Amino acid sequence: MNTFFEEIIDNEQGNRPTEHKYRKLTALTERxxxxxxxxxxxxxxxxxxxxYALCKATGYEHRTLALFRKNALRVAQGTYHPSEEDYRYDLKAVCEAVAFLTREPIPERLNALLPDxxxxxPDKTEYQEFVKRIRITVTAWDEDFVYGTDQEHPDGEDIRARYRQEDGAFDGLAEGLYEGAQLNLLSVYFTEEEGKRTACPKLLVLDPDFLxxxxxxxxCFKPYGTHALNHLxxxxxxxxxxxxxQxxxxxxxxxxxxxxxxxxxxKSEEECYREALLQSFETSPIEYTTLPDINQAFFEQAKKQFHHIREVVRHKFTAEDIDIEKQDVQLEPSFLCEALGLQGRLDLLVNDSSKIVELKSGRTEEYPQIRPKAEHALQMALYKEILYYNMDVPHDAVQxxxxxSRYPLLYHIRHSNTELRQALALRNQIVALERLLRNGHSQEIINRLDENMLVDPVMRNSKFYQQYLRKDLMGVVGRLKGMQEVEAEYFHTFLAFMEREQFLSKIGDDQPDSGRGFAEIWNQDTATKQSNGNILIDLKPEPLFDEQGAVTGMNLEMPDYEEDFLPNFRAGDSVLLYERNSEQDSAINKQIFRCQIEEMGTRIIKVRLAFKQKNAQVFQLQSHYALEPGYADSSYAQAYRGLYSxxxxxxxxRALILGQRKPxxxxxxxxxxxxPNPETEQIVRQAKQAKxxxxxxxxxxxxxTSVALKAMVEEFIRETPKQNLLLMAYTNRAVDEICQMLEGLDERPEYVRIGQxxxxxxxxxxxxIKYKIREAQNRKQIFDLLEPVQIFVGTISSMAGKSELFELKRFDTAIVDEASQVLEPQLLPLLCATTSLPDPNYRNNPCAIRKFILIGDHKQLPAVVLQKPERSEVRSEQLRAIGLTNCRNSLFERLxxxxxxxxxxxxxxxWLHRQGRMHEELSEFVNHSFYNRQLGLVPLPHQTGTLDIPYEGTNPWMKMAARKRMEFIPVVPTEPSENNKVNREEAAVTGNIVEALYRLHEKEKDWNPARQIGIIVPFRGQIAMIRKELAARRLEGYENITIDTVERYQGSQRDVILFSTTIRQPYQLDVLSTPVLTEGQWIDRKLNVAITRARKQFFMTGNPHLLERSPSYSQLLDYIRKRNPQMPS
Structure with a gap:
């Protein structure tokens, strides 16, 4: 019997709620x-x-599964309460599908539960004459029509929708269609054509989940022409x-x-202007300091625009025909619109959504007459559509x-349906282009780029285009088309790789039970999101005000959630906040507020709004709110620019990075x-001698960090003439550790941190930096304050987003900690950055960073990559010859x-060969299995001593904790679980071990469980379960013990590590163990990190029958058994 049927049988045990059964069956079919x-x-x-694609490929009728999924969604939303008979029909749909697709008959005990x-x-679906929106799964298309299954009525006939219409806006849709594509039909009228019921949508949106x-x-609207390839x-x-x-x-x-x-x-206008200018100055100090064209004329224009904006807000807004009151507006409201496949942020919206204002500081269209630019007017049209499809605001109710602000001119914008349709057609072309890029067709696309394709014939010979636009456009096109051999292979390979990563981050990866992907915000039901810790609901808001009475943040009071619920949010996270009073309320039918978590308490979450609001009435204080994870494309934008850089x-x-010349x-x-340490001295010498x-x-x-990086910094800051250092890491936590190291230097250097x-x-x-230059009143003072600073510190992402820093400072050396966790394209914007600053000491080399030092360990956790290893594998022999075998590997590993x-x-x-953390008995397995016996001891006293914990009693847990350095405790669950990411039995065993450690050590003077005990789990749900077990034992200070995933534990250590492997099903092994072949050894990086967090003892719990299916864990269990023959199997 396959595991799918086993899970279905397990799901039928006991008297489980119907909604739970549907949720488990949904997860199973998706897996x-x-x-x-x-x-x-x-x-x-x-x-x-x-x-649909699976059913098509295997010849299975997809409609029965589609109907089951529709019913399951309605159950999750609370809009459908099936009878027992209805549930049995849905169970039959799942079982029949599993049997057909796995080529295994339904077990008799399960078959007995199913209808004969x-x-x-159901009868043929009768649509009303007008339907606001229909989502179909595309099954076929021809020159005029597209056909597909309506997801709301999957049991009916395919819909026939006309896409080729009189204005020709969507004539090119077929070029982006494929079987299984998702297509939204919006504002649909049904007519009879040739005796067939035909849908005539106003708008068609391809793959709408890809916002x-x-x-x-x-x-994509350029002065020289409009084209989707401008997006590329x-x-x-x-x-x-x-x-x-600026x-x-x-x-x-x-x-x-x-x-x-x-x-x-x-206050005078001059005072108000200066206050606003100073606020901008504090936000963008480096930009103001380094931009050469910020001059007297800039500030004169700024003052003029301030006057214009002030006059418009004070007088034009309140005019009878406009009627906008300041106390009724929201600034920078954001929206996600699945219907249109769009996201956007407005400048100003009146509370009742009746008026939108968008600010433009640049020029209007001036020839042949002054009028709004087409792309600006289009922007307004799309915002208006979002309000209609998200909030049901009628078109004619929105102005x-x-x-x-340059003039000032306040245009009342209207648009035609054809213009709107053309804009959505352009959006579909961008989506189709993105699909081609991630499937590796960039070289073909770039080879076709030429001036005739991109530039409107009317503009091609114009003086304006030839004199001002052509050089930049054709410079990019020429460089892209002029790539040679290795650089071309490298560029196109990494472009496709990053496009796939961005796609998966938007849509969701293909890992079972993952929950990752921005589209899960509207595609997953609340219960599933809660099980993943990715939503907080029923939050009570309390606004926080600044001195001027504007709302700058919120205190959000959490209700009493279920005892095993644990939110997947932390201080510093970017999140989305929206009003939610029912299961039907979501981020795609409510306005969202972008926030950042400031403090995460047990009852209160404090968030800071990205844009403060003058009007507190924006927030309905009697309502409840929800928080979900935010998303930004900025890291991908940096990577694409890095590839081009x-x-x-x-x-x-370029030759150095591409392996075309030796360092x-x-x-x-x-x-x-x-x-004092010869090994450290030799390493610093090598680092300094590297050019x-x-x-x-x-x-x-x-x-x-604490030894090697510190020694390098000490050496470099003593150099004459003074050297500038750029110190970076992948995570903010690691940057904090770098700051801690700098603060601890005997000669504490002046340094500046870049980041939020x-x-x-x-x-x-x-x-x-904002505190460093707080007293500066002008650009010269900023320069004078920053000029003597030798060291700048920040995350790689923060530094890549501050390229203007390189017009203020040239760096002699950049040191990257955690370099083995960074993808190559993420580093390219920095390593390939150039500067106009002179460099007489180094042959006027234009590189902003003269040399770089990468610190890491490619046998510990790698970069986070969403696509499968086989998808990111590199097949080009030219690239493999320079060490690039898989795009998921870091630049550190490749070099x-x-x-x-x-x-x-x-x-x-x-190499650093001596470790001062693990006891020699703990390090033996790691040293042999992962480091080719190259890892020695410092040694420190705790690494070689005996386990001297006195205990003569009979308690088995205390006996084990007192005598064992490394132990595996087999736990085979006997009870079925509603959640495969939770293991109550293992949580209980973990609680027993922690209690035993308390009893053994609690009388010691330096006993500190938070500092000495660490617990590692693969799933966040298990964290809550273990906390519950510890709370039941009433262990003092248990809440301070860190229980977290292995990814969060890298860089940490504890005297005793407990590792609850948690998994309940074979498919979960991929989450626990992903071995890679490195230097002739299979390395399980996660297991390596888990074991090596321990200084003195390591205890692991798990199901041996599952774990032994993994070569890494099987090897570990064999190792422990040889050391402890009495260990139960």
């Missing part, structure tokens, strides 16, 4: 589809499309840096100030205004300092591999 489509070349933008026949097939930002659509070119254009862009940001600051001025008539990098740097060293360079890059491999406990305040430990916030291939590692690679 079945994931498993059976694992090798499909096609991709899927929804689970519905995946199941199928449910009566496109409205700004991205508008940016925009990906690679360097992040815009100009006075005009003026646009400043104008938004002015609008905010004028709306929030609280009628302070006693839209464009405020051009490689093409623009100086030839020497250079200078053996004549001497140290300024001496170090291009240096790699330091630091296995667990070897002191990568809420992502920085409070003790280091005074080092943030390490490359140095081995070139036999140059003795100069550019060093």
């Amino acid at each position: 079945l589809a994931l498993e059976l489509t694992r090798d499909f070349a096609a991709e899927f933008t929804s689970m519905t499309g995946r199941i 026949h199928w449910r009566p097939w 496109i930002d409205i700004t991205a659509i508008c940016q 070119i925009n990906k690679f254009m360097p992040a815009p840096r100009s006075a005009a862009l 003026l646009g940001n400043l104008a938004n600051q002015f609008l905010d100030a004028c709306v929030h001025d609280n009628g302070q008539e006693e 839209t205004y464009l405020l051009y 490689l093409l623009l990098a100086p030839a020497e740097r 250079e060293t200078d053996p004549h360079i001497k140290l300024n300092s001496t170090f 291009d890059y240096f790699l330091l491999v630091g296995p667990p406990g070897t002191g990568k 305040e809420l992502n920085c430990e409070k003790v280091y916030r005074n080092r943030l 390490h591999s490359l140095q081995q291939l070139l036999h140059t590692e003795k100069d550019t690679v060093a």
Whole structure:
């Protein structure tokens, strides 16, 4: 019997609630589809499309499963209460599908529960003449019509929808269609054509779960022409840096100030202007300091625009025909619109959604007459549609205004249906383009790029295009088309890889029970999201005000959730807040407020609004609210620009990264300092002598940050002339550790941290740049304050987003900690950055970073990658020859591999060989299995001593905890569970071990369970279950014991580590264990990290029958059994 039938039988045991049964069956069918489509070349933008493709490929009728899924969704939403007979029909649908798809008959005991026949097939669906929206799964199309299954009525006939209509807006839709595609039909009228019922939608939206930002659509409108391929070119254009862009940001600051001025008539306009300018100055100090075209003319234009905005807000807004009162507006409201496949943020919205105002600081269209630019007017039209499809606000109830603050002009905008349809058609073309890119067709697309395709014939020979636009456009096109050999292979391979990553982050990955993917916000039911910890509901809001009375944040009071619920949120997280009073309320039919969690308490969550609100009535205090995870495309935008920056990098740097030249060293360079440890001194010497890059491999406990990085910094800051250092890490937590290291230096250096305040430990916030330059009143003072600073610190993402820093500072050395957790494209924006600052010491090299040092361990946790390893594997022989075998590997790992291939590692690679964390008995397995016996001891006293814990009693848990260094406790669940990510039996065993440790150590003076005990689990649900067990034992201070996933534990250590493997089903082994072949050894990185967090003892619980299916865990269990023959199997 296969495991799917076993789970179904288990689901039928006991008297379980119907909604639970449906939830388990839904998860099972999705997992079945994931498993059976694992090798499909096609991709899927929804689970519905995946199941359709599976059924199509196997010849199974998909409608029975589709009807089951529809019913399951209605049950989850509380809108359907099936009878026992109805449930049995749905159970039959699942069982028949499993039997057919796995080629295994339904077990007799299960078959006895099923009806002998199928449910009566419903009558043909009769649609009303007008339907607001229908989602179909595409099954076929021809020159005029698209056909598909209505997801609301999957048991009916396919819908026939006309896409080719009189205005021709959607004529190109067929080019992006594929079987299983999701298609929204919006504002649908049904007619009879040729005797057939035909849907005539106003709008068609391809793959609507793949949200496109409205700004991205508008940016495809260029002065020289409108084309979806402009979206491709925009990906690679360097992040815009100009006075005009800064003026646009400043104008938004002015609008905010004028709306929030609280009628302070006693202040002069000059005072208000200076206050607003200073706020902008504090937000963007480096931009103001480094942009060359911010001059007197800039500030004159800024003052003029402030005056215009102030006058409009004070007088035009309140005019009878406009009627906008400041106290009735919201600033920067955000919306997610699944119907249109769009997301966007407005500048200003009146509370009742009757008026929208969008601010533009630039020019209007001036020829042949002054009028709004087409893309600006289009932006307003799309916002209006969002209000209609999300909030049911009628079109004629919304007035839209464009405020051009340069003039000022306040346009009342209207648009035609054809223009709107053309905009949505452009959105569909972008979605189709993205699909081609992630499937590896970028080279074909780029080869077809030319001026005739991109530039309107009318514009091609115009003086304006030739003089001002052509150089930049054709410069990008020419460089893309001019790529050669290795750089072309590298560029196209990584572009497809990052496109797939972005796609999966939006839509969801193909891991069972994952819950990842932004679209899960509207595609998953609340119960499933709660089981993953990805939603907080029934929150009671309390607004927090600033001195001017504006709402800057909220205290959100949590209700009493179920005892095993644990939210997957932390301080610093970006989140979405929206009003939610019923199961029908969601982030796609409510306005969302983008926030960041400031504090995460046990009862209160404090959030900071991204945009403060003048009007507290925006928040309905009698309502309940919900929080869900936020999402941003910014990291992917950085990666795409990073790939293009490689093409623009100086030839020497490009050749270095692509393995076309060997890194250079200078053996004549001497140290300024001496170090007590010879190994450390040799490493610092090698790092200093490296002219291009240096790699330091630091296995667990070897002191990568506390010893090696510290020694490098001490040496480099003593150099004459002074050297500038850029210190980075992947996570904010690791950056905090770098700050801790800097604060502990004997000669404490001056340093500045780049990043957001809420992502920085409070003790280091005074080092943030905004506090460093707080007293500066002008750009010169900022420069004078930052010029003597040698060290800048931040995450890789924060630094990549601050490219203007390189016009203020050139860095002699960049050191990246946690480098083995960083994907190559994430580092390229930094390593390929250039600067206009002179560098007479280094042959005027334009690189902003002269050399880089990468510190990491490719045998510990790698970068987080959503796609399967086989999907990211590199097949190009040219790329494999430079060490690039899989795109999921870090640059650190590739360069390490490359140095081995070139036999140059003795100069550019060093290992830390001595660890000071694990006792020698604990390190033996890791040393042998993962490090080829290259890992020695420091040794410290705790590493070689005996386990001297006195205990003569009979309690088996205390006896084990007193005598065993490493032990496995087999736990085979005897009771079925509603959640495979929770294991009550293992939680109880873990509680017994923790209690035993308490009893053994609680009389010791230095006993501190929070510092000495750590618990690692693979799933967040198990955290709550273990906390419950500890609470039941009333152990003092138990709540301070860290229980977390292995990903969160990297970089930490405890005297005793307890590892609850938790898994209940074979499919979960992929979450627990993903071995990779590294340097001739199969390395289980997660297991390596889990074991190596322990200093003195390591205890693991789990089901041996499951764990032994994994080679890594089987090897570990054999090792423990040999050391302890009495260990039960």
